[in-house]
């Protein structure tokens with residue numbers, strides 16, 4: 001038996017450290033256990049209900065082990081086994097053909113953070129596609145809108161290390177479900193609460209995190225209508241100004257535009273915001289008073305609120321709040337979001353991605369959130385789609401449009417995957433991918449400051465290859481000769497992280513990235529905006545067609561938006577992460593993950609259910625202009641009337657009629673930042689006319 005240390009690769013803020021025990025028996029190395037690494041500085045030995053059973057994933061009988069060629073119709077799941085040589089020859093031939101006939105822009109690479117390690121996510125893929133001159137992908141399903149919004153206020157995305165919450169006395173969890181999505185931060189929050197800190201949770205859903213609120217301790221739970229928080233923030237500002245709770249010294253020294261902001265929020269009374277948000281005016285007053293008087297005050301957010309039409313403005317406005325109360329002055333005060341930005345400072349993007357390989361060409365950009373539109377665009381068609389590290393048919397909004405695109409006979413699709421996902425079922429060629437315990441890599445965490453090494457514990461299972469090996473093989477098969485396409489993994493890591501001692505990282509398992517020792521990154525201002533200050537008013541927004549002061553614009557697909565849409569579809573649909581055993585759409589297919597979670601459902605408030613004659617367990621139909629989906633009803637007091645929810649992540653095969661949560665969701669782009677408004681989706685709900693079969697997961 002040997003033990004090997006690694007780091008979780010999932011797109012999760014916690015990037016836990018793990019130890020794999022390997023039986024080096026005569027049959028070859030077999031991983032027999034995977035456990036949290038007790039000395040990991042952040043995760044401290046604990047993993048999570050997803051990854052505690054990671055070896056189920058590695059050795060699942062349905063794991064893809066060999067290349068496959070589709071023999072049935074698209075989506076049917078009928079494939080035959082082929083060799084790597086056959087697969088590569090066919091792919092190279094088809095890609096050359098597409099490029100000759102339609103130009104390289106007809107090739108679309110599509111990937112996300114299915115494995116967020118440096119090599120797996122960024123390795124050789126950009127070099128390969130830049131060299132071809134393929135279309136470029138805007139990867140903005142998760143995160144960039146938060147950054148784009150916050151940057152318009154602070155000039156930067158660099159925020160507070162969330163572990164500093166240890167020092168906070170007021171903790172505002174705004175649009176983040178920490179106990180589900182960022183569980184290893186929870187002990188820090190509990191430790192601060194143990195020392196008297198008060199907790200505020202702001203979420204349209206009474207989540208597991210909201211359930212931690214203890215009103216007797218002075219905690220609060222605010223439940224706004226989705227997409228309306230900016231109105232809430234403007235009313236908080238109104239009260240801060242009105243009641244003289246602004247830190248005038250800090251504002252004078254480190255912000256611009258305070259006077260104009262005061263004018264703007266003068267008529268944003270709590271009563272006005274209450275009408276829009278549905279939160280009582282006295283709750284808004286109380287929140288503002290807590291925020292203006294309790295120090296240190298921290299606001300913690302991740303990405304829950306960026307998935308709105310006004311997602312960037314949400315984060316721009318949110319970033320103004322700490323400035324107004326001078327929260328950055330205090331240790332444990334400020335705004336904590338992804339800290340991946342502190343790690344990114346160490347990455348040499350140019351050496352890694354090699355934009356120079358474009359050789360003067362400037363291929364079009366395609367936003368991943370609009371995949372359906374790109375695949376159904378007749379004027380500038382995509383003819384070859386290469387997918388890795390993602391399951392777009394399940395995770396991209398407006399899934400039925402994506403499906404129509406994937407059904408096109410003149411589209412050649414390659415998917416590199418661990419499992420035959422919904423997307424892979426539409427591929428012409430499927431290639432088998434390694435898991436994290438089969439390849440060495442470096443993980444840049446975004447929920448804490450430790451970069452982690454991942455050592456391969458076992459050789460690749462079956463004929464699986466890592467993402468970098470995939471691109472080396474594709475480059476060879478296509479007869480390309482550019483040397484940097486063939487760099488080995490260590491060379492790529494050295495290019496990517498020139499200042500990091502990779503030997504030491506490998507030896508120690510982790511390395512803390514530079515962060516100010518005093519823990520107060522913006523205590524004395526020095527913001528990287530043109531003015532050097534927090535920009536409460538930002539003149540550059542005007543050039544982008546945006547208001548220069550924080551402004552509430554009701555989402556078009558919402559109660560204050562298009563009256564026609566709202567009349568036909570009076571319910572707001574949220575499709576959040578919900579299950580402790582899922583990570584996005586990874587895991588529902590595994591018996592010990594999907595099985596216990598029991599299948600998808602639509603959650604609805606008792607008032608809305610009664611009005612539609614629905615009771616628990618009935619089959620409801622949920623529909624809008626994009627799609628219709630039949631789902632079992634779950635009556636719930638977690639939602640306010642007018643809001644329904646469907647858990648995100650389940651595959652087509654788990655939904656009674658094969659329509660997933662994203663079949664219904666809105667693919668409108670956010671105000672800026674390139675993200676997408678999944679969570680501004682209006683639907684109607686009624687009884688399903690025929691009682692569909694119950695969720696198919698039950699038989700798994």
Ligand SMILES: Nc1nc2c(c(=O)[nH]1)N[C@H]1C(S)=C(S)[C@@H](COP(=O)(O)OP(=O)(O)OC[C@H]3O[C@@H](n4cnc5c(=O)[nH]c(N)nc54)[C@H](O)[C@@H]3O)O[C@H]1N2
Pocket residue numbers: 011012013142174175176177178180181182202203204205207224225226227228229301302303304305308574576577578579580581582583584585679
């Ligand atoms: N168990 C588990 N953990 C995960 C994941 C997973 O799938 N499963 N996914 C990982 C990934 S990729 C990410 S990016 C992170 C995301 O981590 P989070 O951002 O914490 O998670 P989300 O569920 O996307 O959104 C958080 C909350 O935002 C709320 N929300 C939606 N709209 C609004 C709004 O208008 N206002 C307010 N105030 N709240 C709103 C939702 O109801 C939800 O409870 O989680 C990671 N961790």
Ligand SMILES: Nc1nc2c(c(=O)[nH]1)N[C@H]1C(S)=C(S)[C@@H](COP(=O)(O)OP(=O)(O)OC[C@H]3O[C@@H](n4cnc5c(=O)[nH]c(N)nc54)[C@H](O)[C@@H]3O)O[C@H]1N2
Pocket residue numbers: 011112113114115120141142303388389390391392394395396397416417418419421433434435436466467575576577583584585586648661662665678
């Ligand atoms: N409705 C709705 N939609 C959402 C969200 C939501 O909250 N609601 N959340 C959004 C967010 S925040 C995110 S981040 C995205 C996530 O969307 P994705 O990044 O697509 O996430 P997953 O669904 O986990 O799919 C990742 C796939 O990568 C595969 N994979 C893992 N490791 C490797 C590897 O090393 N190589 C290769 N080739 N493949 C690998 C896995 O098997 C899995 O099928 O979804 C978004 N979509």
Ligand code: SF4
Pocket residue numbers: 008009010012013014015016043047048049050051183583
């Ligand atoms: S998915 Fe997240 S919580 Fe679970 S082991 Fe990986 S990093 Fe840790």
Ligand SMILES: [Mo]
Pocket residue numbers: 011141142303
């Ligand atoms: Mo995400």
